[in-house]
Amino acid sequence: MTQAVPLLDIADLTVEFSTRRGVVRAVEHVDVRVGKGETVGIVGESGSGKSVTSYAVMRILDRAGRIVEGAVRFTGVDVRAASEEEMRDLRGREMSMIFQNPRAALNPIRKVGRQIEDVLKQHSQAGSFALTDKAIEMLDQVRIARPRERYHAYPFELSGGMCQRVVIALALACRPQLLIADEPTTGLDVTTQKTVMDLIVELTRERGMSTILITHDLGLAATYCDRVVVMEKGRVVETAPAREIFTAPSHPYTRKLMRATPRPGASLRDLVPEGDVGLRPGQGASSVCSLPRVRGRGGEGVAENAPSSLAPPPCPSPASGGGDDVAPPFVVRGAMPASSSARTDSAARSHANGGAPLLLVEKLVKEYPRKRLGEGLAKILAPKPAPEPESFRAVDGISFTVARGESVGLVGESGCGKSTTSTMIMRLIDKSDGVIMFDGEDIGAIPAKNFAKLPLRRRIQMVFQDPTDSLNPRFTAARAIADPILRLGAAKGRGEVRARCEALAAQVGLPLPLLDRFPHQLSGGQKARVGIARAIALSPDLVVLDEPTAALDVSVQALVLNLLQDLKESLGMSYLFVSHDLNVVRLLCDRVIVMRAGRIVEQGSTADVLNSPQAQYTRDLLAAVPHPTFA
Amino acid sequence: MSNASPGQQSRSAPSSQARSAPFLTRLRPARVASYLAQVGPPRGGGEPTESVAALHAHLAETQAPPTLTLAHNTGLAAALRHARYILSENVVTGFAFALFILIVLAALIGPYLLPYDPLASDTASALKAPSAAHWFGTDQLGRDVFSRVVVATRLDFLIAVTSVALVFLMGGLAGVAAGFLGGWTDRVVGRIADTIMAFPLFVLAMGIVAALGNTVENVVLATAIVNFPLYARVARAEANVRREAGFVLAARLSGNGEMRILLAQVLPNIMPIMVVQMSLTMGYAILNAAGLSFIGLGVRPPTAEWGIMVAEGAVFMVSGEWWIALFPGAALMVAVFCFNLLGDGLRDIVDPQRRT
CATH class of the missing domain: 3.40.50.300 (P-loop containing nucleotide triphosphate hydrolases)
Known part of the structure; x- marks a missing residue:
């Protein structure tokens, strides 16, 4: 990597937002360096400040946000001190951005070819007579078939992947030195994601551009980036080459992210830290044991069909029976594939039993x-x-x-x-x-x-x-869970319904005080739990x-x-x-x-x-x- | 990249970022304490446990005394805090609220505080200019204009409120049904609205009052009918958006019938926008009622009503007795102005974008 003069140097960056609840620090003391031709991934969960960092680089923070500390230097230009005019010149020509939702980033009532021309015109990249040819050439470069025809297409006539290609064409039209891709493939199908990412990598490599890939997907970042920066709650917790981060993550947060990412060879229980499983009374320790329990209820003939290692009830293996910090992860991992195959068996068995399918x-x-x-x-x-x-x-x-x-x-x-x-x-x-x-x-x-x-x-x-x-949005969590019970359930009277709601909340791990909150006061995970509680409220089949x-x-x-x-x-x-x-x-x-x-x-x-x-x-x-x- | 799109993106994205940001960083120690008091010790479950554990850690760090502020999260307190925030940010809305309270007070207790009987004529002191004794002067029959303006508040306010309530019931419900059910309901409601819109509205109101009879009730009814399309269209648009919303599907799965979903799930969600609409049409309703009175429909003399008073005073403008028409006209203007400002302010308050 070119350590000497980085293309982009973010040093000690702190960004604050003034909200009605006081000042929020979205990004704190972040250092990121991007060398020429380098691809850097910024990975983190929502609220980690990864997007805000990139907005600060482009200086497109909204009015409430401001850079309070640190410096952003781009090819020697101090972005923080630059005038709005200079920034306008930099944006699009020297650094550009690909946004998460391609449809929202394109003007819906303008032909895509014209939109590319707009960018070219803005930065006077081509004479007016050559504009159309240049735009068609760009469409061709992002592998849009029949570019001459598609030049006249409106965004709604194109698929999501196609729109993202147009956005890439827009971003690359002026041959910038730095491309910031903010979750460029979220919302796209995996196969589209692959083609779009391959395209970005190929085009940027061809032009010797640097890329910042902002994503929540560690696998995606590790696949396409040279270096990965992991952010948590506005801070950088780890910066390392992609290979290192994926094979030997050093920070606990990175390890937690890695662990939580579904991947081949990992079972469901591998995704959560052992400590977390242990915290759940009646779930952690018994979750492993509950498999045989279900099989037992499912029908007779368990012993014949189940693999011999799993035969002795109630626990399949002593190692996983512990289910706490002591058990090293690989032991659990070893146990799980076996039990998952047991699950498959139980399904196959219910077929074999001749019971009509549900x-x-x-x-x-x-x-x-x-x-x-x-x-x-x-x-x-x-x-x-x-x-x-x-x-x-x-x-x-x-x-x-x-x-x-x-x-x-x-x-x-x-x-x-x-x-x-x-x-x-x-x-x-x-x-x-x-x-x-x-x-x-x-x-x-x-x-x-x-x-x-x-x-x-x-x-x-x-x-x-x-x-x-x-x-x-106008129902509390309890009211939402109670809805099916009130309409179709057997419970009558306020107290009974409330009791049922509380039982359901306990079942899905939703703290009881949260029951009286409105959806906008709950986090995504908590809302998901409310939705699940509502679905299981009537004990459906x-x-x-x-x-x-x-x-x-x-x-x-x-x-x-x-x-x-x-x-x-x-x-x-x-x-x-x-x-x-x-x-x-x-x-x-x-x-x-x-x-x-x-x-x-x-x-x-x-x-x-x-x-x-x-x-x-x-x-x-x-x-x-x-x-x-x-x- | 064109300049417009990054700007748009940046406006929305950081705010969502701020919303979903780990709220710990935003919480003051006292807040943490009150949160802890509500949530209690860590219990089973995934990320709530984590956040509670993190809160404990945070609390231990900051050494904050665990003070209880239980009112913190109740609906009313939250609403008041929200209103205060909006008002502090927007002085004009605060002013409109103050004006609104003044109008309501004038309507409620004004008649009991008057210096003169608004109907008692005193020809000896007719057509007196404003003075310390008669703040707004007297009219051709020697009646105190100030007393009449204050007394008229109740009648005008009452006409506006009842007609707005009526049009909300007719137009709002019809609109929600049209937007949510679609099909024939939508077509019928839409055509009714179109028919009403096809007339010059004031002429239509005149026609209705003339046809049904010259009473206050009919003024109310005419004002309501004239406003029907506004309500029906807003309600229809809002309900239509929510027709396929996830929570509506979920309500269907919970065994709710269509009517129940319409009234219990969709209607509450469009109430905020309807309240704004009501506030904005209040001003129009007052104007409409006054206008009808001005041309001799609806309220009849000697009842004190702003429209009639302006009509009566207009004759004397030429001869220099300007106060008879001016003060009721000013009252009318202030009331309409107040309701319009209030509508704008309410729109800010109910706008979820402002709830950061």
Whole structure:
């Protein structure tokens, strides 16, 4: 690395925000150096100050924020002292930024080609006659097929990945020296993420640019960066080469992040520190033991099917039975794959037992009429009748089953129909064709709008993707949890309902005083717990989990996933886990269904599908998950 | 990168950062203590445990005495603190609130504090200019203008409040239903609103009062009908956004019927915006009522009402007795001004963006 004259030198940077509750230090004494041609990753969870650091570099902090200490030097220019005019010149031409949400970063009513021209014009990079050619050239460089055509596209006509490419084209149009990518792939599918990241790396390397990659994903940072800076609560806790940080993290926080990241070979219990498991009364120590308990309840013939090492109840192995700090992690890790295979066995067994599956989906189809632009106008103007409206099959004849006590993962990229499938099973929307049998009843035949008040309703519940959106902002946590109990539950009277709420809160690990808070007073993890408590309030048989952890930080995700696993074991529920994250699915599910474009491309036990995928698409999905090769 | 987009991003991002930032860094020792008092000792569970443990650590560091401030988190106290914050930031809103309180007081207890009977004529002292005895002067019948202006507050305020309440019930509910249910409800409500909008509003109000009869009740009704489209459209737009919100789906899963979701889940969420709307239309309602009285509809003389008083005084403007029309006109202006400012202020208070 060029240690002598760094391109960007952030020294002792402190940024404060003045809020109504006084001054908040978002970033404290941060030192980051970026050499020429270097790729540096800044990793941290939400609130760690990683974005604020980059905003300070670009000097685009909002009015409440200001740099109180330290210096930011970019190619020798003191960013803190520079005038607004100088900064305007620097931004875009010398350093530029890629934002998290590409759609929000593009002007929705301007053609993408024009937007690239705007940047070129702003920094007088090309004469006006060459602008269009230059813009098309940029589109070509970010691998947009048919750039001449796409020049005239509006952002809404492009997919998320395409939009991000346009944003990259915008950022690179003036050949800046420094590119700041702020969570450039959050919200994109894994395969898109891979292509976008590969593109960024390739283009920046070609031009000898430096890159700062801001992300919450340690795996992504380690895969694409030379050096990684780990931030926690506004401070840098560790700076090291990517390989070092991934193989031998020195700071406890980095270790905690590493541990919490779902990855192949790690089990659910590996994600949380041992100490944390020990803290949970009735969960930590017994969580390992509870596996055999469930198997025992599941049916007879446990001993024959279970691997011999797991046969003696109540605890599978003495090492994991301890479940506290004394047990070194590798012992636990050794124990878990065995028990997870036992889980698979239990699922397989319930099939073998001949018990009807809890949920049976057969040739399920959902069609939407395809709306075309100006159709209404055409109908008026055209003398002949408009052509038959085409329909779009969001779900195209899929069949699968979910057994009692089983958790099934439904995996696919956005737009593959997995959410449509889950909402049809939830009976929130009506199917176009096919059968949905729940515990022997054809619930697909009941219209969605009549389903809400049926007693069956309480047996199928759901945990939503966005914990914030799924809670009524004007209901307290207790009121939200009580809602299903009041409508469908047996509990009557204030006291009884409240008692049930408190029991549920205890079950999901939500401190009781938080029950009287409103959603905006709760953290993301706490809101997720409220959502889970509401879903299990009626002791449902089937819970659909729609990416329940997608909006959470990894460490919180680890806790929530563990909670879900504990609840499943203690309540004997079945899960249909909808997700795009194969590593998360691997942790929680017995079987996996991979969907693409409304069809199932592969299904089977988790181990089979993820370890020896048959379909090419599954292989692509697995390969796209960022994982540094040197680990 | 164009200049606009980084600016937009930066405005939203750091604020969310600040919101989700570990709140420990923001808490003062006393706050930590009160939080601890509510949360209690560490218990089972994941990150709450951590944060509580961290709080304990923080508390130990700062050596703060554990003082209890239990009122800290109750709804009313929080609302008051929030209102105080907004008012301290926006002096104009504070002024509007003060004015509003003055108007309410005038309406409630004003009639009992008057120096003169607002209806008693005294031809000996007719058309007197403002003086120490008659602050606002006297009119052609020798009635004290000040007393009449104060007494009129109650009537005008009452007309405005009832008509706004009425239009909220009609327009607000129709709008929420239209936005949430869609389909036929939406079409019917939309066409009704369009029909009303098709008339010049004041002429429509005149027509309604003329057709239904010249009474105060009909003035109220006419004012409400004229405002219907405003409420229906705002409520429809707000409800429509929340139609597919996660919490509505969750409510369906909890076994709520559509009507219950509409009234218990969606309506409370659009109340803040409706309150702003009500405050803004209060001014218009007062103007409308006064306008109708001015042209001789609705309230009839000798009742004290700002519109009538302006109409009566207008004749005397030419001959130099300006005070008869000016003071009721000024009162009308102040009231409308106050409600408009209040509406702006309320919009700030209910705006979640300001709740950082």
